[in-house]
Amino acid sequence: MKEPERITLDLVRAHGLTEEEYKKIKDMLGRDPNFTELGIFSVMWSEHCSYKSSKPLLRMFPTSGENILIKAGEENAGVVDIGEGLAVVMKMESHNHPSAVEPFQGAATGVGGIIRDIFTMGARPIALLDSLRFGHLGNGHNRYLFSGVVGGIAAYGNCMGIPTVGGEVYFDETYEGNPLVNVMCVGVARRDNLVKARAGGLGNPVLYVGADTGRDGLGGASFASRELTEESDKDRPAVQIGDPFKEKLLLEACLELLNTGVVVGMQDMGAAGLTSSTSETASRGNSGMRIDLSLVPRREEGMIPYELMLSESQERMLVIIKRGKERETRRVFDKWDLHAVPIGEVTDDGYLTVLDKDRRVAEIPVKFLTEDAPVYMREEREPEYLGKIKDVSISTIPEPQDYDDVLKILLASPTISSKRWVYEQYDYMIRTDTVLRPGGDAAVIRIKGTEKAIALTCDGNGRYCFLDPYEGGKIAVAEAARNVVCVGAKPLAITNCLNFGNPTKPYVFWQFRRCVEGIADACGILETPVSGGNVSFYNENPKGAIDPTPVVGMLGLIEKMDFLCTPWFKKEGDLIILLGECREEIGGSEYLQLIHGLKAGQIPRLDLERERAVQNTCLEVIRAHLVSSAHDCSEGGLAVTLAECCISNSGKERGAIIELEAFPEILSIRMDALLFGETQSRILISCHPRNFLQIQRVARRNKVPCARLGVVTGDRLTIRRIKKRVLDLSLKELGEKWRKGLSHGDD
Amino acid sequence: MRFGVVVFPGSNCDYDCYYVVRDLLGEEVDFIWHKERRVEGFDCLILPGGFSYGDYLRTGAIARFSPIMRAVSGFAARGGLVIGICNGFQILLESNLLPGAMMKNKNLRFICRFVNIRVENNLTSFTNLCQIGQVLKVPIAHIDGSYYADHEIIGTLKENNQIIFRYCNEEGGLAQESNPNGSKDFIAGISNRQGNVLGLMPHPERASESILGSEDGRLIFESVVRAVKGRVK
Numbered sequence: 001m002k003e004p005e006r007i008t009l010d011l012v013r014a015h016g017l018t019e020e021e022y023k024k025i026k027d028m029l030g031r032d033p034n035f036t037e038l039g040i041f042s043v044m045w046s047e048h049c050s051y052k053s054s055k056p057l058l059r060m061f062p063t064s065g066e067n068i069l070i071k072a073g074e075e076n077a078g079v080v081d082i083g084e085g086l087a088v089v090m091k092m093e094s095h096n097h098p099s100a101v102e103p104f105q106g107a108a109t110g111v112g113g114i115i116r117d118i119f120t121m122g123a124r125p126i127a128l129l130d131s132l133r134f135g136h137l138g139n140g141h142n143r144y145l146f147s148g149v150v151g152g153i154a155a156y157g158n159c160m161g162i163p164t165v166g167g168e169v170y171f172d173e174t175y176e177g178n179p180l181v182n183v184m185c186v187g188v189a190r191r192d193n194l195v196k197a198r199a200g201g202l203g204n205p206v207l208y209v210g211a212d213t214g215r216d217g218l219g220g221a222s223f224a225s226r227e228l229t230e231e232s233d234k235d236r237p238a239v240q241i242g243d244p245f246k247e248k249l250l251l252e253a254c255l256e257l258l259n260t261g262v263v264v265g266m267q268d269m270g271a272a273g274l275t276s277s278t279s280e281t282a283s284r285g286n287s288g289m290r291i292d293l294s295l296v297p298r299r300e301e302g303m304i305p306y307e308l309m310l311s312e313s314q315e316r317m318l319v320i321i322k323r324g325k326e327r328e329t330r331r332v333f334d335k336w337d338l339h340a341v342p343i344g345e346v347t348d349d350g351y352l353t354v355l356d357k358d359r360r361v362a363e364i365p366v367k368f369l370t371e372d373a374p375v376y377m378r379e380e381r382e383p384e385y386l387g388k389i390k391d392v393s394i395s396t397i398p399e400p401q402d403y404d405d406v407l408k409i410l411l412a413s414p415t416i417s418s419k420r421w422v423y424e425q426y427d428y429m430i431r432t433d434t435v436l437r438p439g440g441d442a443a444v445i446r447i448k449g450t451e452k453a454i455a456l457t458c459d460g461n462g463r464y465c466f467l468d469p470y471e472g473g474k475i476a477v478a479e480a481a482r483n484v485v486c487v488g489a490k491p492l493a494i495t496n497c498l499n500f501g502n503p504t505k506p507y508v509f510w511q512f513r514r515c516v517e518g519i520a521d522a523c524g525i526l527e528t529p530v531s532g533g534n535v536s537f538y539n540e541n542p543k544g545a546i547d548p549t550p551v552v553g554m555l556g557l558i559e560k561m562d563f564l565c566t567p568w569f570k571k572e573g574d575l576i577i578l579l580g581e582c583r584e585e586i587g588g589s590e591y592l593q594l595i596h597g598l599k600a601g602q603i604p605r606l607d608l609e610r611e612r613a614v615q616n617t618c619l620e621v622i623r624a625h626l627v628s629s630a631h632d633c634s635e636g637g638l639a640v641t642l643a644e645c646c647i648s649n650s651g652k653e654r655g656a657i658i659e660l661e662a663f664p665e666i667l668s669i670r671m672d673a674l675l676f677g678e679t680q681s682r683i684l685i686s687c688h689p690r691n692f693l694q695i696q697r698v699a700r701r702n703k704v705p706c707a708r709l710g711v712v713t714g715d716r717l718t719i720r721r722i723k724k725r726v727l728d729l730s731l732k733e734l735g736e737k738w739r740k741g742l743s744h745g746d747d
Numbered sequence: 748m749r750f751g752v753v754v755f756p757g758s759n760c761d762y763d764c765y766y767v768v769r770d771l772l773g774e775e776v777d778f779i780w781h782k783e784r785r786v787e788g789f790d791c792l793i794l795p796g797g798f799s800y801g802d803y804l805r806t807g808a809i810a811r812f813s814p815i816m817r818a819v820s821g822f823a824a825r826g827g828l829v830i831g832i833c834n835g836f837q838i839l840l841e842s843n844l845l846p847g848a849m850m851k852n853k854n855l856r857f858i859c860r861f862v863n864i865r866v867e868n869n870l871t872s873f874t875n876l877c878q879i880g881q882v883l884k885v886p887i888a889h890i891d892g893s894y895y896a897d898h899e900i901i902g903t904l905k906e907n908n909q910i911i912f913r914y915c916n917e918e919g920g921l922a923q924e925s926n927p928n929g930s931k932d933f934i935a936g937i938s939n940r941q942g943n944v945l946g947l948m949p950h951p952e953r954a955s956e957s958i959l960g961s962e963d964g965r966l967i968f969e970s971v972v973r974a975v976k977g978r979v980k
Binding site for chain 2: 151154155158159160161243244245246248249335336337423424425426427428429430431432434435437446448561
């Protein structure tokens with residue numbers, strides 16, 4: 001690459017900076033920036049690094065609580081206390097745009113990046129989860145994206161030896177051309193071993209560790225901060241190539257180094273590579289940093305300072321160590337056959353000074369790049385589409401003739417069907433702590449050496465948020481919390497990844513605000529503070545913005561292993577009980593979309609106080625060992641939930657007979673709404689008949705409706721209303737539909 | 748007795764094996780870094796699963812050149828017990844400590860799931876606590892696990908009773924559906940002719956506690972303990 005002679009406005013715009021932003025840069029510096037400096041500003045002020053459109057709204061999130069050790073935004077990831085001197089570090093991040101143009105590497109490097117965010121804090125990564133969304137599988141390109149993304153996650157995560165224990169996969173035309181790939185990583189550290197990403201101590205050496213720098217991923221942060229277009233394929237060079245083996249060495253070496261006590265601060269070179277890691281560590285440490293690019297290991301000839309500063313080559317870390325400890329540091333990295341090259345030192349002048357041998361190629365006060373980056377209150381307006389589709393009267397929707405067929409169609413739909421085809425490509429057992437494997441409400445990971453386990457899940461429903469972003473945001477949190485409650489865990493904290501369209505479009509920004517408000521309110525009442533997160537804007541395809549899709553990653557704590565609960569029916573003769581109530585709510589449901597082709601209507605209302613009461617009831621009866629199973633009632637409604645309880649324990653399926661007259665609501669609710677409506681705050685449990693009264697008592701105390709629906713028995717799922725058959729299917733048939741929805745029978 | 752768990756760059760089941768030996772069996776165990784050139788004071792070496800050298804080039808192809816492998820070969824030649832699990836098995840194949848090779852799974856994808864394997868020979872140091880025909884529930888987690896050997900080698904393996912485990916269904920029957928990766932002759936694990944080197948694709952260390960879904964894998968480690976302690980007496 002050759003440096004342009006002059007900085008023109010075209011060049012500024014090509015860097016994603018506006019004219020005003022450029023003027024601000026000139027004013028701040030009191031001069032024109034050079035080309036390298038322009039590059040540095042452009043990535044640090046990109047949406048991806050600066051959060052310039054989202055920052056003011058993210059302040060609405062509750063971020064403190066008794067379990068929060070490090071708050072959102074203070075470090076690379078939030079930290080939650082789980083007792084006994086242990087802390088959980090977790091974060092979720094998107095890799096949507098890279099995955100859209102190169103699914104395998106895009107997803108793989110997404111996994112690699114989030115893992116580095118966790119171990120830079122001194123935590124050993126113990127679990128990965130993935131929240132994935134694609135267009136319909138009928139389209140060959142979507143199948144290519146889907147299998148490429150799953151393959152990339154598998155290749156990277158499996159090689160790292162970190163189990164991929166959970167996640168979600170949705171298919172909807174809104175994600176056509178702009179798939180969502182959100183990866184969550186969770187680590188555990190001793191509280192006193194946590195490391196900060198700050199540069200301090202005048203003269204402390206700054207080391208470059210890991211892979212050599214190439215031209216890959218040049219300007220990836222700016223690439224992620226604009227819309228995908230039909231031209232985006234040309235951006236393929238902005239996608240990085242992952243080397244999980246190198247990262248595994250980096251992980252082990254860094255954790256080993258941390259144990260020696262020589263580390264002052266550490267940060268991975270992720271988005272915006274050397275630029276962000278140097279300026280952010282210096283900024284957090286209120287210090288400065290001077291580096292010499294001629295010392296940076298590189299794998300390509302003739303790279304200019306601009307390229308070195310902006311490269312997003314993977315598997316690289318910036319490590320600041322105590323002066324005089326170079327030898328110990330080298331010993332550790334030599335053992336793992338890694339570079340650890342001193343490239344500069346910590347200063348106290350507040351500047352990021354970049355040299356190329358004797359030549360000064362950039363000199364910028366670090367705060368200009370971080371705290372002083374522009375912040376915008378974007379214009380917002382309620383979208384017009386809402387007026388047209390919000391009100392759909394159930395009377396205009398024809399009632400299905402055959403409920404057997406409807407249930408079979410729902411179970412076989414890729415969004416609802418078994419995700420075995422996906423998760424069996426992931427090593428979900430390694431580390432021998434995965435006590436509850438993928439396929440349940442939440443994954444459960446035990447913490448060796450303690451009685452405890454943690455529960456993890458991620459949830460979000462773009463269709464809900466499209467129809468009502470506020471309620472949809474609330475539901476994302478509530479459902480995630482309900483999922484961890486169903487396995488016997490107390491919800492502790494969330495992380496999130498907020499996927500939206502172009503924030504300069506007023507309706508997109510309105511969606512964003514309403515979702516954030518919904519999440520904030522739910523987190524407040526359910527007492528699950530936000531420990532961190534990530535915002536991904538500019539998720540658009542040529543048809544417009546994707547459905548607003550906030551994904552919530554939830555951490556729950558199981559205090560004692562024997563509180564563990566699973567979703568499937570277990571014993572012949574157990575009673576089946578519904579906590580919560582059924583309302584006539586079919587708006588936004590999977591049923592309405594799949595059977596009637598409608599993405600419309602009022603989505604289920606969520607009463608947060610009721611939600612909390614249902615969750616408390618469920619947790620209390622699980623901890624009292626009164627229940628045999630618990631399963632959250634979500635997409636597909638009561639009928640799908642019942643079917644899953646019957647068939648999801650492969651090889652040990654259990655049938656059920658349900659008598660719907662147990663519902664007092666039955667007289668007023670239409671059958672399809674009763675079976676497939678997605679009313680919130682409902683959990684389906686099963687229990688020994690002798691425990692029913694006690695469960696009822698707990699529910700009554702919490703003011704939660706508790707209805708006995710039927711009994712676990714036989715090898716069919718039968719639903720009757722006043723002795724008349726509504727639905728009756730063999731488990732064999734249900735199981736086949738559910739298992740083959742995604743794999744089409746290919747093993 | 749003392750186990751050694753060899754750690755290659757990219758090994759990632761090393762700690763899982765270490766945990767089973769130390770915490771579940773209560774035996775002594777050390778990690779052995781791959782740059783070591785000597786192994787002394789060990790009764791059994793475990794080559795754990797993982798992606799040694801990123802599986803670049805070919806699984807196990809680079810790890811066989813690690814300094815430790817010469818020592819492992821010598822240890823095996825002197826009759827020491829060696830278990831290669833998954834990537835460890837692949838390294839043993841590349842090192843010619845066991846015959847045959849691995850191909851990609853028949854579905855060309857990584858597979859992680861519990862499978863059933865049948866004990867074909869219980870007269871070994873690794874299976875002396877099992878019954879012939881006993882079905883063990885143990886998980887697999889690999890993409891290159893379809894065992895291949897030519898007709899002649901398979902013949903020799905059979906003749907010398909070197910096939911130790913075969914993939915099977917829950918009842919112990921050999922059916923194509925229960926051969927998860929398409930291995931030749933359902934082979935899940937083999938030994939060398941002398942019977943002191945075992946390679947297997949399934950992960951017994953992941954099936955050594957009931958809370959993880961099976962304890963069957965523990966029989967393999969406990970058999971080793973029994974064999975070694977019996978020998979000392």
